[in-house]
Structures are given as structure tokens and as C-alpha cells.
Amino acid sequence: MRRRLLLLAAAAALGGVAFSGDRFWLQFLAKAMIGSILAMSLDLLVGFTGLVSLAHSAFFGLAAYLLAGLTNRFDLVNPVVTLPLCVAFAAACALVIGWLSLRATGVYFIMVTLAFTQMLFYLFNDSPALGGSDGLYVKARPIEGRAAAYVAIWAAVVLVYLLLSRLLRAPYGRVLEGIRGNDQRMRSLGYPTRRYKLVAFVIAGALAGLAGYLDATLYGFVNPAQLGWRQSGLILVTVLLGGRGTLYGPALGALLLAFIEHYGERVTDHWNALIAALVIAVVLFLPRGLAGLVQGAPRA
Amino acid sequence: MSLSLFVLQVVNGVEYGLLLFLVASGLTLVFGVLGVLNFAHGSFYMLGAYLAWWLSERTGSLLLAILVAIPAMVLIGLAVERLAIARLYARDHLSQVLLTYGLVLLFNELQRALWGNDVHGVSTPRALAWTMPLGETQTWPAWRAFTALACVGIGVAMRQIVLKTRFGMRVRAGASNAEMVEALGIDVRRLFAILFSAGTALAGLAGMLAAPLTTVYPGMGESVLILSFVVVVIGGIGSIKGAFFGALLVGLADTFGKVLLPGFASAIVYAVMAAVLLWRPRGLLGPAFEGR
Amino acid sequence: MPEALLQTGALTRRFGALAAVDGVSLAFAEGRVHAVIGPNGAGKSTFLNLLSGELRATGGLIHFRGADVTRATPDRLSRMGVGRTYQTANLFPELSCGDCVWLAAQSRLPSSMLFFRPAERYAQVGVRAARALEWCGLAERGRAIAGQLSYGEQRQLEIAMMLATEPSLLLLDEPLAGLGHDEALRIVELLRKVARGRTVVLVEHDMDAVFSISDSVTVLVDGRVLATGSPSEIRASPAVREAYLGEEIP
Numbered sequence: 151m152r153r154r155l156l157l158l159a160a161a162a163a164l165g166g167v168a169f170s171g172d173r174f175w176l177q178f179l180a181k182a183m184i185g186s187i188l189a190m191s192l193d194l195l196v197g198f199t200g201l202v203s204l205a206h207s208a209f210f211g212l213a214a215y216l217l218a219g220l221t222n223r224f225d226l227v228n229p230v231v232t233l234p235l236c237v238a239f240a241a242a243c244a245l246v247i248g249w250l251s252l253r254a255t256g257v258y259f260i261m262v263t264l265a266f267t268q269m270l271f272y273l274f275n276d277s278p279a280l281g282g283s284d285g286l287y288v289k290a291r292p293i294e295g296r297a298a299a300y301v302a303i304w305a306a307v308v309l310v311y312l313l314l315s316r317l318l319r320a321p322y323g324r325v326l327e328g329i330r331g332n333d334q335r336m337r338s339l340g341y342p343t344r345r346y347k348l349v350a351f352v353i354a355g356a357l358a359g360l361a362g363y364l365d366a367t368l369y370g371f372v373n374p375a376q377l378g379w380r381q382s383g384l385i386l387v388t389v390l391l392g393g394r395g396t397l398y399g400p401a402l403g404a405l406l407l408a409f410i411e412h413y414g415e416r417v418t419d420h421w422n423a424l425i426a427a428l429v430i431a432v433v434l435f436l437p438r439g440l441a442g443l444v445q446g447a448p449r450a
Numbered sequence: 451m452s453l454s455l456f457v458l459q460v461v462n463g464v465e466y467g468l469l470l471f472l473v474a475s476g477l478t479l480v481f482g483v484l485g486v487l488n489f490a491h492g493s494f495y496m497l498g499a500y501l502a503w504w505l506s507e508r509t510g511s512l513l514l515a516i517l518v519a520i521p522a523m524v525l526i527g528l529a530v531e532r533l534a535i536a537r538l539y540a541r542d543h544l545s546q547v548l549l550t551y552g553l554v555l556l557f558n559e560l561q562r563a564l565w566g567n568d569v570h571g572v573s574t575p576r577a578l579a580w581t582m583p584l585g586e587t588q589t590w591p592a593w594r595a596f597t598a599l600a601c602v603g604i605g606v607a608m609r610q611i612v613l614k615t616r617f618g619m620r621v622r623a624g625a626s627n628a629e630m631v632e633a634l635g636i637d638v639r640r641l642f643a644i645l646f647s648a649g650t651a652l653a654g655l656a657g658m659l660a661a662p663l664t665t666v667y668p669g670m671g672e673s674v675l676i677l678s679f680v681v682v683v684i685g686g687i688g689s690i691k692g693a694f695f696g697a698l699l700v701g702l703a704d705t706f707g708k709v710l711l712p713g714f715a716s717a718i719v720y721a722v723m724a725a726v727l728l729w730r731p732r733g734l735l736g737p738a739f740e741g742r
Numbered sequence: 743m744p745e746a747l748l749q750t751g752a753l754t755r756r757f758g759a760l761a762a763v764d765g766v767s768l769a770f771a772e773g774r775v776h777a778v779i780g781p782n783g784a785g786k787s788t789f790l791n792l793l794s795g796e797l798r799a800t801g802g803l804i805h806f807r808g809a810d811v812t813r814a815t816p817d818r819l820s821r822m823g824v825g826r827t828y829q830t831a832n833l834f835p836e837l838s839c840g841d842c843v844w845l846a847a848q849s850r851l852p853s854s855m856l857f858f859r860p861a862e863r864y865a866q867v868g869v870r871a872a873r874a875l876e877w878c879g880l881a882e883r884g885r886a887i888a889g890q891l892s893y894g895e896q897r898q899l900e901i902a903m904m905l906a907t908e909p910s911l912l913l914l915d916e917p918l919a920g921l922g923h924d925e926a927l928r929i930v931e932l933l934r935k936v937a938r939g940r941t942v943v944l945v946e947h948d949m950d951a952v953f954s955i956s957d958s959v960t961v962l963v964d965g966r967v968l969a970t971g972s973p974s975e976i977r978a979s980p981a982v983r984e985a986y987l988g989e990e991i992p
Contacts (some may be wrong), residue, residue, distance in 0.1 A: 202543050206987055250724055253731045257487050257687065260543060261679045262727060265720050268676050272716035289834040321864060329846045331834035338794060338832075339907060340820035340849035349855065379676070383551045390548055423559040429552035433545050434537060 153444070157398055161308055168301050169175050176300045178412065183307045184361050185404035189388040190310055190397055191357035196386065197395030198318060199350045200330035204360050204382040205247055205263035205393050208270045211377035213240040213359030214366040215274065218286040229292035233363060240359020242350050248351035252344055264379050275374040285373025293367050303364050307401070310357055314397055317353075326350060330395075393441025402440060454585025459705050461584070465594045468601035468703020472656040472663060473674055474681040474693040475608065476649025482688025483624045484642050486538050488713035490530070491653055492675025493557035497663040498523055499670060500565055503572045512575045516658045522653055527650025534592025539642070569667040579599050597659040608690060621645065660687070677704070680723045685732030696734065747772040747807060747941045748793070748911060751931065754801035762788040763963035765802065770911075775942040777952045777973075780962035781986060786945045788964065790914055790915050793943065794826045794928065795819045803924030803981065806911070822848065825909025829916045831896040839880055839899055842888050846906035847871040874906035878932060894925040901932060912942045918951055928956065960987065 164183065167175055188210060195201045209289020213236040220226040220235065251262045253363070274280050293299045317323055325346050328336045336343050366372050384407070409427065414421035436442065459693040477491045487537050488506055501522055534553060538546050563676035573579075574593045610616035624631045630636040657671070664670065684694025703722050707715035726734060746769035754852040755763040762795060764783045768953045770776050778786050791797040793804065795816040804812045811819060834842050847870035848854055848861070861940045862868065873880050878898045883891070888899060892988065897917060905910065917933065918926045933942075946952050952959065952973070959976040976982055 158709050196544060202547060204547075219682070228892075250727065250747065253727055254683070255731075257481065257543060258683055258727075258732070259489065260547065261683050264681050265723055269720035273714075276714075276716065285601065300579070317857050319860045320858055321854045321861045321867075324841075324845060324848060325839070325854045327841075328834060331836055332832065334796075335832050335834065336845070338796065338816045338820055338826060339903070340817050340845050341854065342817045346854070386544065386548055386551075390544060394544065402637070420559050420563065422555050426552040426555035426559065429548055429555070430534070433549040433552070436547065449959050 153398070158229045159309075160402070164307075165304055168297055168304065171297070173296065176296050178408070179294075179366075180300045180303045181242050181365075182405045182408035183303050184365050184368070185385075185388060185408055186307050186401040187310050187361040187364070188358055188385045189392060189400035189404040190314055191333075191354045191361070191399040192385050192430070193389050193394055193397055194314060194318075194326075194357075195350055195354045195417070196235060196389050197397075198323070199326045199347060201253075201331075201347060201351070202260050202386070203253070203263045203351070203354070204260060204386075205267045206354065206385050207249070207379075207381035208267040208315070208377050209240040209244055209355040210362035210365070210381070211270065211274070211359035212243050213237065213362035214372040214376065215280065216240075216365055217292070217366045218281075218372045222286065222289045223289075225290075227290045227292050231299070232292055233360075236357050236363045237359045240362065241306050241356035244352045244355025244359075245348070248348050248355065252347055252351065264382075266381055267379050271374055271377045271379075274377060281373070282373060285371060285375075288366050288370045288372065291370055292363075295394060299364075303368070306360060306364060311397065311401065312362070314357075318397070321367050322346070322349075385434075387425075389439075390437075391428075391432055391439055393439030393444075396439075396441040397446075399439055399441030399444075406440070452585075452587065454588040457584050458588040458612040459709055460591065461590055461598075462594070462700035463705035464558040464698060465598040465601075465701070466705055467698040468636075469656050469660055470674070470677055470681055470701055471605060471660075471697035472482045472601050472696050473653045474678040474685070474697050475563075475605070475690050477678050478682045478685065478688055478690065478693045479621070480646055480649045481682065482619060482644055484535070486509060486535055487543065487550070488535070488649075489547060489675065490553035490557060491649070492580065492671030493554055494523065494527070494650045494653035495657040495660075495674050496561060496669075496671035496672070497526065497557065498657030499666045500510055501654070501664045502658035502661050503570050504565065506572060512572060512658075512662065513577075516655070520655060521653030521660055524647045526654075527647035528643060531646040535646060536639070536642070548590065556623045558668070567668055569665050571582065571665050572661040576663045590664075593662055597663075600659060601656075604655075605694060617644075621712075647700075664696070673687065677719065680701075682733075684723055684734055689733070692725050692734055743894070746770060748943070749805040749918070750793075751798055751800040751832055753789070753792060753804060755785075755792055755797060756800045763792060763799075765772065765966070766962070766967055767802075768960060768967065768970065769945055771958075772941050773939065774957040775937050775944060775955050776960060777944045777956040777959045779946065779949075779952055779959060780968070783964075784962040785965035786962055787915060788965075789944050790826070790913050790943070794824060802921050803883060820907060820909075823908075823910040824913065825904040825907050826913035827897075827900040827915060827917055831893075831900060833888040833896060833899060833903070835887075837883050839875065839888055839891070839902075840884035842899060843871040843906050844868070845872050846903040847874065849907055870908070871906055874902040877905060877935070878902040879928075885974050886978055891940060894921055894929075896923065897925075897929060898932070899934065901929075905936065910940060912936070912940055914942060914944045914946075915953050916946055917944075918948045920948060926951065926963050 164179060167179055188206065194204050216236045216239050217232055220232050224424050227234055247266050251266065254262045275283050293302050293309050325341060329346060333343055386439055388403040388407050389400040391406060392401065393399030414424045418424065473495055478487065480486055480488055496512035497518060501519040502512065502515045505518055506512040509515055535551060539550060578592045578596050579591050584593060585588050612621055620631060620636055624638065624641055679698055681693055681696040684699060685696030699722065700719055703719050704715060711718065748770040749766050750766055750767045752767055753763055754761060754765055756788065766789060778789065780786055782811050788797065792799050795814050799812055803810060806822060844867065847867045851867065878901050880898050880902055891899060896957060918929055921929060926948060934955050944956065956973055958970065959973050960970040961976060969979055969982055969986055
């Protein structure tokens with residue numbers, strides 16, 4: 151399939167960069183790939199289950215903050231220990247927030263996830279003990295060295311893609327598709343849909359936590375702005391830009407947005423307006439995103 | 451806490467709640483009748499405040515500035531509705547969230563380009579620059595009382611319009627079934643345009659009234675927006691009565707929270723919201739109609 | 743005498759002051775086709791929605807296989823063996839026929855929390871789905887998108903989806919609504935086939951169909967039971983004729 155070759159080529163190219171030793175590209179692409187993990191995991195919710203969640207960045211931030219706490223307070227750095235802990239923590243938070251949020255449906259759900267993400271933002275922003283608005287430095291990083299971090303992130307992207315693809319082809323994935331199409335009908339067919347949605351929420355949250363962990367590893371720094379609704383909004387933008395419900399689309403959308411953000415900053419002071427214009431244009435004129443251009447016919 | 455301090459928090463909380471009500475009522479109506487989730491609503495609050503400040507600097511009178519700014523906000527609302535919002539009717543939630551999110555970014559850039567990043571103070575009109583005593587130790591600014599009264603007056607006017615006029619009847623009908631309303635020959639597009647502009651003006655007015663109290667600064671719309679969402683969730687989408695009670699609840703919770711638990715004030719409001727949703731997943735007064 | 747598979751006791755549903763269903767007590771014997779008819783606004787659809795769990799009763803009881811299911815959720819009822827079709831097409835408009843029926847069939851797995859093997863590998867699901875499609879005459883239309891089917895075919899798909907869940911109690915909400923004469927005949931034949939060995943509660947306006955396949959008929963008027971009996975008894979009842987005054991009577 152042409153698409154598979156395209157993705158393989160992209161993965162290989164990204165992997166190859168690890169050997170280049172180029173400081174800028176290693177840092178830049180590593181950051182972009184973290185965005186891909188966030189985008190793919192959010193696509194699971196938005197594109198495949200039909201749940202628009204604004205809480206995604208919260209799980210990203212929670213895992214990152216936990217890593218900071220573990221290394222700074224307990225001198226716990228070893229990735230074998232800290233990685234599962236941080237991801238599990240993000241998953242647990244997603245379980246609680248998801249269970250509460252899914253009691254609401256439709257737009258209520260969106261607004262509840264928004265409120266929770268803001269609550270967490272304020273919690274971290276207003277507490278001096280948690281670093282306040284300045285954030286925290288991560289004393290020691292689980293993975294030292296730019297190239298090593300890059301490879302780890304690259305491996306994570308590939309694994310997340312493979313994992314989610316698998317999941318979506320399995321019976322569980324079919325259920326999500328059905329829920330997105332007609333939740334009420336799924337219930338009358340015998341599926342307790344809220345349970346399945348909660349599982350999706352937890353998986354997405356765990357993967358967002360993985361991204362947060364890797365981000366903190368890469369930069370050695372965590373701050374509250376990573377948790378706000380604006381960040382969540384940007385992740386949604388990458389999903390829409392790339393093409394929701396395709397998995398690879400959002401992954402590429404994240405890469406694209408990273409490029410636009412980076413070069414936009416150089417071109418104009420008002421690059422936020424540029425992003426705004428892009429978002430509005432995509433919503434109005436390219437609702438199926440880039441993947442829609444690639445695929446042509448509507449997804450069956 | 452002394453009695454007069456307690457009373458102070460109560461009146462502050464109620465006043466803040468009433469301002470929130472102004473903002474949230476526009477949001478809940480737009481969502482209830484037009485079916486659009488508008489993230490840019492907080493930007494209107496901000497624009498109102500900036501306009502009030504800018505005009506009051508030019509004219510020397512805040513009240514005059516407000517009188518001029520209100521119609522300006524109506525026009526802005528009209529423009530936004532025709533150009534952007536109208537394309538969101540019958541679109542899915544993700545599109546609505548992202549389009550209005552884009553509008554927020556746009557308005558923020560606009561504000562920065564026009565007025566810069568500085569914080570600006572707005573002086574209260576001299577006529578209302580006095581304070582009234584509250585108990586033995588506290589005082590309360592007259593401007594706050596004026597604001598509260600204005601909000602109550604507007605709330606009452608809204609109630610009368612929605613319940614007692616032809617226009618209000620169309621609004622209520624549109625809230626339950628926009629297609630039917632259209633089939634009956636009522637110009638739904640005009641109805642939507644009027645409603646959206648009204649919502650915009652309400653949010654803007656709230657910003658203008660708040661300006662002397664909170665100062666005018668970039669990003670001021672954001673926290674108000676999120677709190678308005680909390681109010682709408684608590685009160686139920688489409689319900690003005692719900693917005694009223696929800697706003698009072700949130701206003702009081704936030705005010706008392708800031709005094710009693712300074713570190714966790716913001717968190718308290720969201721905790722209240724979570725509690726309400728656990729008890730009533732469709733808000734305290736439920737949606738005015740099904741299916742949104 | 744056959745056991746009552748489904749029983750309602752003074753089942754009531756109020757909307758404000760209006761009682762759409764008012765104290766309906768009925769027993770549906772197993773293995774029989776029971777029709778529920780009545781003039782417009784009689785509460786037939788509301789009654790069906792109460793039986794399928796999509797509407798909560800405000801009073802009264804529902805018993806299925808002896809168990810109290812008054813408060814049961816739709817998904818629990820479905821797993822207990824209650825299937826239904828809807829008055830307006832309630833499908834997955836973007837999915838293919840095959841995928842629609844697949845989802846229905848997959849619901850019979852003990853759980854769909856299965857994350858690793860591709861769905862197609864669960865052969866028993868595929869068999870069930872294919873069988874349901876074939877029964878309903880849609881075997882050739884597996885790849886067609888549900889939202890693009892003709893109205894009649896969508897009705898067939900509705901029934902196929904219901905069958906794929908292997909229900910023992912079938913709740914059919916005006917399956918013939920909006921169908922032309924020939925299509926209606928075809929669906930009636932399908933229903934006759936489907937009803938064999940199963941219990942059916944059929945809400946319908948098409949009197950020919952009702953009287954040709956039903957074993958018993960209940961007439962609802964204003965949310966209350968006016969009469970219950972065999973088709974010939976109901977046909978002959980003057981009270982029923984009066985209730986239908988002005989409406990089409992057989």
C-alpha cells in the first residue's frame with residue numbers, strides 16, 4: 151500500500167537523523183515526535199471514539215511533574231523504574247478524571263474536561279511547593295545524551311503507532327468505531343459503552359503521560375503552561391490538521407505544526423495570528439485534514 | 451472571620467457572581483439556541499474592557515465610554531456571527547471548538563497589536579467613586595453596587611423579554627427546535643444573528659463593568675471564560691435561570707475560596723462543578739431540550 | 743399453556759402531567775407474535791421504548807424470564823436476549839452493511855475488551871454476521887455503505903442487525919413504515935420467517951400485516967389497554983372499531 155511505504159520512509163528518515171549528530175535537528179525533531187505521540191493518542195479519543203477531550207495536556211503535564219518530583223525528591227532516575235511509574239500515574243489520573251467526565255455527554259463532556267485541565271493548571275501554577283508559575287528543573291534525566299533521548303523518543307513513536315494500529319483493528323477498535331457512529335445504537339446492541347470510552351480515555355491519558363515523561367527527559371524542565379487548555383487546543387489542532395481518525399495523519403500533523411511554529415516565529419512577531427488563520431482555514435476548507443487530501447475518497 | 455468580613459465576602463461573591471451571570475447567560479443562550487460552543491466568548495469580555503478603557507481615556511468619562519462601547523460590541527458580534535459562527539451551525543463539536551479557538555488566538559493578537567501588553571487601570575466615574583460602610587470595619591465600593599444592580603436589572607429585562615415577548619417566544623422555540631421554527635417562516639438567521647450579538651454585548655458589558663475593579667490586561671478573558679463554562683455546566687445548557695443560580699454559586703465559591711484557602715481557591719470551584727455533575731449529570735436545571 | 747416470557751404490571755410513563763403509557767398490564771407468551779396496535783398517540787412507541795429500557799418507567803413493573811428488569815439499562819436487556827428495531831433507521835451511516843452487522847454480532851462475545859488479535863480472526867462473529875445478512879437478503883450488499891442504502895434495504899439491515907444479536911424477544915417498532923406495497927410484502931415474509939421459534943412484540947399500523955402474522959393483538963388507546971385477544975376477536979370487537987373511528991379499519 152502506498153500509505154504504508156510513505157510511513158515506512160518517514161520512520162526511516164526520522165530514525166536516520168539520530169546518526170547525524172546535528173544538534174538542532176535532534177532537538178527539534180525530538181520535540182516534534184513527542185507532539186506526534188500526543189496527537190496519535192488524542193486521535194484515539196477524538197477521531198476514533200468521537201470524544202473531544204481538552205484534558206489531554208493535563209496527563210502530559212502530570213507525568214512530567216511526577217518525574218521531576220521523583221528525581222528531585224527521591225533521587226529516583228532509572229527509566230526502568232520511573233517510566234512505568236509516571237505512565238501508570240497518568241493512567242490513574244485519567245481513570246479518575248475520565249470516570250467523572252464521562253458522566254457527562256456531548257458538549258458537557260468537553261466542558262468538564264476543560265475545567266479539569268484548568269483546575270490542574272491552577273494547582274501547579276499557584277503552589278510554590280510544586281514550583282509555581284516558574285516550573286521545576288529536573289535534576290537528573292533518565293536518559294542522558296541528546297542522541298540517546300532522540301532514539302528513545304523515536305522508538306516510542308513507532309511503538310505507539312504500532313500499538314494503536316493493533317488496538318484499532320481488534321474487536322475493541324470496532325466498538326470504538328461503533329460508538330463514534332451511533333453511541334445509543336451500540337448500547338441497544340448490548341455494549342456498555344461508557345466502559346469502553348473510559349478505557350480509551352485511560353489509554354490515551356497513559357500515552358499522553360508517556361509523551362510528558364519523554365518531554366521532561368528531553369528538556370529537563372517542566373512548567374504549568376504545559377497543562378493548560380491552550381496546549382490541549384494545540385494538540386487538537388494537530389489532530390484536525392493531520393486528519394482525524396487516521397492515526398498517521400495526526401502524527402504528521404504534529405510534525406507540520408512544529409515546523410510552522412518554528413519558522414513562523416522567525417517570520418513575524420504575530421505568528422499566533424498565523425496559526426489562528428491556519429486553524430480557521432483548515433476547519434472551514436479542509437475538514438478532513440491532510441490525510442483527506444492523500445486519501446481522496448471518504449474513509450469507509 | 452468577623453461578621454463584617456463575612457458580609458463583605460458575601461456581597462463581593464454575589465457581585466462577582468452577577469458579573470459571571472452576564473457573561474454566562476450569553477454563552478448559554480448561544481449554545482442553547484444556536485447550538486454553537488463558543489470559546490471566543492471570553493475574548494468579547496476582554497474586548498469590552500479594552501474598548502471601555504480606551505474610550506474613557508479619550509473622553510474622560512467611563513460611563514460615556516460604556517454607552518458608546520455597547521453598540522460597538524453589538525456590531526462586532528454581528529460581524530463575527532456572519533463571518534465565522536454562521537458556518538458552524540450543524541457542524542460537529544471538534545470544528546466548533548477549533549474554529550472558536552482560532553478566533554481566540556486572533557483576538558489576542560489583535561488586542562496586542564492595537565493596545566500592547568501593558569496593564570491599564572481604569573478609574574471609576576467620580577459620581578460612583580465613593581464607598582459605603584459594611585458593619586464596623588469594612589467598606590464596599592459604590593461601583594460594585596452599581597455593577598450588581600445593573601446586572602440584576604439586565605437579568606430581569608432578559609427574563610421579561612424571553613418570557614413575555616414575541617421575540618422571546620421565538621428564542622424559546624428556537625431553543626427546542628430550530629428547524630421547526632424555520633419551517634414556520636421565521637427568519638432563523640436573523641434570530642441567530644440578534645442572539646449572538648446580544649450575547650457578545652453582554653460579555654463585553656461585563657468586561658466594561660469589571661474594568662475599574664480588575665484593571666485591563668491581556669488574557670483577562672480567559673479565566674472568566676472557563677468559569678462561565680463551569681457556570682453553564684452547573685446550571686444546564688440553555689437555561690438562563692440555571693446560569694443565574696450557577697453564577698451565584700460559582701461567584702460565592704470563588705470569593706470565599708480565595709479568602710479561606712488561598713492556595714486552592716481555583717480548585718474549589720472545579721470541585722463544586724465535579725460534585726454537581728456527580729449528582730446531576732445534566733446540570734442543576736438540566737438542558738432546555740435534548741440532543742445537544 | 744406457554745409461559746409468559748415478558749410481563750408488565752401497571753406499567754406507566756408520565757411526561758409531566760401526561761401519561762403516555764398508563765397502567766398497562768400485559769403478558770406476552772413465549773414463542774408467539776403479539777401485535778400492539780392503536781390510533782396515533784396511543785403510546786405504542788413509548789411502550790416499546792419502556793420495554794427496551796431506553797425510557798425509564800415512572801411506575802409499574804416489567805418482568806423478563808421472571809426477573810425484574812424495570813430498571814435495566816438497554817445494554818443489559820440486549821445481553822439478556824432482547825432485540826429491537828426502530829421506526830426510523832438507526833444504523834451506523836458511515837459503516838458498510840457488513841460492518842454494521844459485524845458490530846451487532848460481535849456484541850455476543852463475552853466481552854469486546856480484546857486488544858490484540860484483529861477482529862476478523864474471531865470467526866464465530868463473522869459466521870453470525872454473514873448468516874444474519876443472508877437471512878435478510880443482503881448477502882450481496884455487504885460492502886455497501888449503510889447510509890447510502892435504499893429505504894427498504896435499510897429496513898432489512900435493521901432486522902439483520904437485530905438478528906445478529908440472536909435475541910429471544912424481538913421488539914419491532916413499525917418495521918413496515920414508509921414501505922411500498924411490494925417491499926412491505928417482502929418484509930412481512932421476512933418477519934414471518936424470523937418469528938419462528940421466537941417471541942415478538944410488534945407495533946404496527948399496517949393492519950394486513952398485523953392480522954396475517956400475529957397470534958394475539960392488543961389495542962392501546964390513550965396509553966391504556968382497550969382490548970386484548972386473538973386477531974379475529976379484535977377484528978370483530980365493536981369497542982375497537984369505535985376507537986378507530988375515522989381511521990382505516992380492516
